Amino acid sequence: MTYWRRLITHAVTSLFSSPLRSALALLGIVIGSAAVIAMVNIGHNAKQAMLKQFEGMGAQSTTIDYQQGAETSVAALLDLRDHLYRSIPGLEIIAATTTGNGTLRHRGQSAFASVVGATDELFAILEPQLRAGRLTADLDGDAPHAVLGWKLYQDFRQQGIYLGVGDIVVFDDTPVMLVGVLEDFPHNSFLSPTPINNSLIAPLESLRRLNQDTSRWRLTAVRAEGVDYELVQEQLGSELRRRLPQTMVRISSPEQLIENIEKQTRILTLTLGAIGGVSLLVGGIGVMNIMLVSVSERRREIGLRMAIGARVRDIKLQFLTEALILCLAGGCVGLLFGIATAFGATQYFGHPFELSMASVVLGVGVSTLVGLFFGYHPAVAAAKLDPVDTLYGD
Amino acid sequence: MVLDNVRKAYGHATGSVEALKGINLSIERGELIAIVGQSGSGKSTLMNILGMLARPTAGRYRFDGRDVAELSADQRAALRNRSIGFVFQSFHLLPQMVAVENVALPLHYRQTSEAEAGERARRALVKVGLEARMHHKPGELSGGQQQRVAIARAIVTHPRVLLADEPTGALDSETGEEILSLFLELNRNDGITTIMVTHNPEVAARCERCLVLRDGMLLSDTRSFDKHISLA
Ligand SMILES: Nc1ncnc2c1ncn2[C@@H]1O[C@H](COP(=O)(O)OP(=O)(O)OP(=O)(O)O)[C@@H](O)[C@H]1O
Ligand SMILES: [Mg+2]
Numbered sequence: 158m159t160y161w162r163r164l165i166t167h168a169v170t171s172l173f174s175s176p177l178r179s180a181l182a183l184l185g186i187v188i189g190s191a192a193v194i195a196m197v198n199i200g201h202n203a204k205q206a207m208l209k210q211f212e213g214m215g216a217q218s219t220t221i222d223y224q225q226g227a228e229t230s231v232a233a234l235l236d237l238r239d240h241l242y243r244s245i246p247g248l249e250i251i252a253a254t255t256t257g258n259g260t261l262r263h264r265g266q267s268a269f270a271s272v273v274g275a276t277d278e279l280f281a282i283l284e285p286q287l288r289a290g291r292l293t294a295d296l297d298g299d300a301p302h303a304v305l306g307w308k309l310y311q312d313f314r315q316q317g318i319y320l321g322v323g324d325i326v327v328f329d330d331t332p333v334m335l336v337g338v339l340e341d342f343p344h345n346s347f348l349s350p351t352p353i354n355n356s357l358i359a360p361l362e363s364l365r366r367l368n369q370d371t372s373r374w375r376l377t378a379v380r381a382e383g384v385d386y387e388l389v390q391e392q393l394g395s396e397l398r399r400r401l402p403q404t405m406v407r408i409s410s411p412e413q414l415i416e417n418i419e420k421q422t423r424i425l426t427l428t429l430g431a432i433g434g435v436s437l438l439v440g441g442i443g444v445m446n447i448m449l450v451s452v453s454e455r456r457r458e459i460g461l462r463m464a465i466g467a468r469v470r471d472i473k474l475q476f477l478t479e480a481l482i483l484c485l486a487g488g489c490v491g492l493l494f495g496i497a498t499a500f501g502a503t504q505y506f507g508h509p510f511e512l513s514m515a516s517v518v519l520g521v522g523v524s525t526l527v528g529l530f531f532g533y534h535p536a537v538a539a540a541k542l543d544p545v546d547t548l549y550g551d
Numbered sequence: 552m553v554l555d556n557v558r559k560a561y562g563h564a565t566g567s568v569e570a571l572k573g574i575n576l577s578i579e580r581g582e583l584i585a586i587v588g589q590s591g592s593g594k595s596t597l598m599n600i601l602g603m604l605a606r607p608t609a610g611r612y613r614f615d616g617r618d619v620a621e622l623s624a625d626q627r628a629a630l631r632n633r634s635i636g637f638v639f640q641s642f643h644l645l646p647q648m649v650a651v652e653n654v655a656l657p658l659h660y661r662q663t664s665e666a667e668a669g670e671r672a673r674r675a676l677v678k679v680g681l682e683a684r685m686h687h688k689p690g691e692l693s694g695g696q697q698q699r700v701a702i703a704r705a706i707v708t709h710p711r712v713l714l715a716d717e718p719t720g721a722l723d724s725e726t727g728e729e730i731l732s733l734f735l736e737l738n739r740n741d742g743i744t745t746i747m748v749t750h751n752p753e754v755a756a757r758c759e760r761c762l763v764l765r766d767g768m769l770l771s772d773t774r775s776f777d778k779h780i781s782l783a
Contacts, residue, residue, distance in 0.1 A: 466632020
């Protein structure tokens, strides 16, 4: 124990006795380590920020989008939906939708609005809260009935128009009767095809009467608990290839998106980390260089230590310890700088900062390895010296 | 310490130089020996072999009955640490450490506790008369004081042999005289075998035994006891 403590105090004393040289060696490691820590943390926080956007949104859902000629009917879509219900038991709810845009007018006021033609299942998935009236239903058939989104309601209210159940509004020249008004509903791009607050929701079959282009269809499916999205996507793929052979079908799940983000940020983190690693490597070469200079300048000390009883391993350990202390000290200072840099970057991008523990372990661990690796050669060079040469040479 | 036909050759680009050409020598415990000879006669080489810093090219060297050639490098290091103290012409103190740390350095290589090492280093410094300069760095000490620190470092392990290669070579005659007295005292009071290389005949005259080297060979080996006889 005494031996190690003294080894460390001697190393620190030696390092402090040539402060400029030690500081220069330290600088390379500080920069390298700061780069690794900063890069890995920035990558980590970028990923966290991206993932947060999708967190909890439409977990367990899978979306199927395709476009077909105008002649296709709602009946064909519903037929496809029923087929999927039967052939893929992992799907619990499938909502069929199509969307359009237009201008909503009432008593001289107007607002731009989206319209969603949806089957009852959409409401089962979204579970929106009603402010007044009722939701539309499949039983409405192609009747021009609609539920009004919260934002549209607010827009008209600001003009002094209180829209309510029973009001006949005009959507793109077609009269539509409001059967309900919704509460505020946060947008969820995975589950609802348009922002609900800015939309009218109408029965699927009624969209043709509203003169909408009904060639783009979407099925939003919710999988049963524990059903893997990849399996469902595969099953959907093969079913849809059979049912819609000539059609481009896009199948997507939020998990897939999240996985893509993770893959991309992993590449980002690795790239950034590698840049830091290269800086650390350069720092390590600097340490080796300076340790070699130190060994050749302290030949007499080495010879003297050998004369008074230092073994080969004592000399090796001494110089290895000095290199290691340099690298560890550099690594720790770099750690602080790196965290500060990453913190600054997340503030700049407006993300919350979360420290990546892996980066701390990585930074300190890699600095240690660099110290051992680049300190080894100078240490061996020191231990190889012949004491007679060093003590009698000038 | 017994040297049996010891030779030492140094390899050069132009061939090899034989610094020692067959030295036979036996040194008893507690002796005080001076080695003299012209420059290049092999004095330092002999000291290095005695101190196990260099190995003979041929011949045998026994230290305390053990053949040094059969010892491993670590064993030789341990033996140096325990049994031999070195003093050099140019002191070889570590500039970054204060006197007491320099003196304690050999104890680092033999697992002595911090407190004990400090205490022993202090006592060694008291012995060489430097208690007032314990916490000075070598750069703040005179040549004579630095050599005293070096002597304290050599005796801190209570060695049996003290090897001093021109210990007064870098000092003025007065200071050299003080250092010499210190060696004589250590030899007399503590019974440390002391072997000293010197160019000064007066110094040599004060030693009991004097070895004269010339061209790597032992020219003469006289004891003051013999001198008395020849004088009579
Ligand atoms: N490391 C070495 N490499 C090659 N030759 C050496 C080496 N050390 C000593 N020699 C040679 O060995 C011979 C004896 O050298 P040594 O240093 O033992 O002499 P010395 O008696 O100590 O001389 P001085 O009084 O000048 O110190 C010299 O010829 C010297 O050139
Ligand atoms: Mg010499």
